[in-house]
Amino acid sequence: MSDEQALLRYDALQEIVNIGGGHAATSLSKMIGNKVDMDVPFVKLMPYEEVFRTVQAEDDIVKVVLSKLLGNDYGVFLFVIKPEDAEQLAHILIPEGTKTDDELIDSTIKELSNILVQSFLQAVIQLIDRPLIASVPVLTMDMFGSILSSVYMEQEQYNNNIIILKNNFYSLGHVIEGSLYFVPKPNVLEQLLKRLGI
Amino acid sequence: MSEQLKVGISDYKLTEAPNELMTIGLGSCVGIAIYAPKSKVGALSHIMLPDSQSFTDTSHWAKFADLALPKIIEELKCKTGETDLLAKIAGGASMFSFTSDSPSLQIGQRNIHAVKSKLEELNLPILGEHVGGKMGRSMFFNLETFEVRIRMVNREEFIL
Numbered sequence: 001m002s003d004e005q006a007l008l009r010y011d012a013l014q015e016i017v018n019i020g021g022g023h024a025a026t027s028l029s030k031m032i033g034n035k036v037d038m039d040v041p042f043v044k045l046m047p048y049e050e051v052f053r054t055v056q057a058e059d060d061i062v063k064v065v066l067s068k069l070l071g072n073d074y075g076v077f078l079f080v081i082k083p084e085d086a087e088q089l090a091h092i093l094i095p096e097g098t099k100t101d102d103e104l105i106d107s108t109i110k111e112l113s114n115i116l117v118q119s120f121l122q123a124v125i126q127l128i129d130r131p132l133i134a135s136v137p138v139l140t141m142d143m144f145g146s147i148l149s150s151v152y153m154e155q156e157q158y159n160n161n162i163i164i165l166k167n168n169f170y171s172l173g174h175v176i177e178g179s180l181y182f183v184p185k186p187n188v189l190e191q192l193l194k195r196l197g198i
Numbered sequence: 199m200s201e202q203l204k205v206g207i208s209d210y211k212l213t214e215a216p217n218e219l220m221t222i223g224l225g226s227c228v229g230i231a232i233y234a235p236k237s238k239v240g241a242l243s244h245i246m247l248p249d250s251q252s253f254t255d256t257s258h259w260a261k262f263a264d265l266a267l268p269k270i271i272e273e274l275k276c277k278t279g280e281t282d283l284l285a286k287i288a289g290g291a292s293m294f295s296f297t298s299d300s301p302s303l304q305i306g307q308r309n310i311h312a313v314k315s316k317l318e319e320l321n322l323p324i325l326g327e328h329v330g331g332k333m334g335r336s337m338f339f340n341l342e343t344f345e346v347r348i349r350m351v352n353r354e355e356f357i358l
Contacts, residue, residue, distance in 0.1 A: 048206065048207045048208075049206050049207075052223075058222045058223035059222050059223060059336065061351050066294050138294050138295075140293055140294060140332065141351065141352075142225075142293060142333060142334040142351050143222070143223045143225075143334040143336070143351060144223070145207070145222055145223020145225070145334070146223045146224060146225035146291070146293060146333075146334025146335070147225060147293050147334065148225075149207055149223065149225050149226070149227060149246070150225030150226040150227075150291070150292075150293040150294075150305070150306070151293070151294075153225075153226050153227075153246065153247075153305050154226070154305060158246070158247060158253075160207075160208055160258060160261070
């Protein structure tokens with residue numbers, strides 16, 4: 001592959017993540033009634049050590065919501081958020097005076113992640129003209145490193161270099177931060193680019 | 199001076215007391231502490247996959263249980279001259295459980311199985327284990343005592 005081709009593919013991937021993420025941010029913003037900002041999409045092939053050094057430390061404790069894409073083995077979405085940010089975000093959505101516990105917070109975060117994923121997918125469906133369906137979300141709280149490596153492994157991504165595709169979302173200035181990752185199965189990105197004629 | 203050496207994912211390190219070996223964030227991966235008790239030398243391996251057979255590129259041999267364990271054990275035997283080595287293992291979780299996934303397909307379970315059968319084949323007794331479940335683990339291996347501490351989120355520390 002020439003450098004020019006590689007660059008074009010990189011740009012295309014970044015644009016897909018940008019369009020999907022933009023859609024997701026708009027939905028989230030409507031839902032919480034607050035402005036939601038988004039970073040430039042993050043698209044990078046990097047070794048685990050670099051991910052843990054520059055993206056998020058492996059021993060950071062995070063809440064992660066996972067949604068599987070059903071059908072042709074496409075991959076999974078991960079919504080990653082710090083527990084304290086999850087709590088703040090949930091409180092924006094839960095009516096005042098409601099008695100909150102971890103279960104209610106987690107179920108709110110799951111629903112919110114579901115909406116992010118569904119709106120991301122809607123945008124991608126329009127681009128590639130193919131139906132895409134995501135599973136019911138599941139949530140866990142654990143070390144970022146344990147979750148990330150296990151998820152890549154389960155998506156048959158066995159290399160030490162992994163492709164990180166993600167959007168960072170912010171609300172209330174930079175007080176609340178969350179990231180949406182897409183972890184593809186092998187060859188899924190190639191197929192996606194092919195659909196777009198790249 | 200004692201040092202704490204960190205073992206990355208699909209890597210291993212070998213050192214002696216009073217140093218400590220550690221690895222952070224085991225999920226479906228398995229950590230294997232191997233110890234030569236007389237010389238107090240040990241190795242910590244963080245394997246990612248059970249089996250190298252379906253891979254053409256195995257240059258990163260430390261990530262496969264079937265390749266890493268024999269090599270590391272051989273290195274430890276050569277270095278210490280000891281033949282009776284000991285092992286403790288942790289990890290092999292399934293971080294998200296979907297009801298549709300059978301245990302035989304779970305990579306964590308396959309990793310545990312591969313590590314145990316390889317250690318048995320190489321005649322290394324497993325003196326302690328903390329495997330399976332749905333939680334991530336970090337391992338801290340004290341080379342003075344062969345104590346292995348397992349740290350998890352929101353749980354008490356477990357000592358092997």
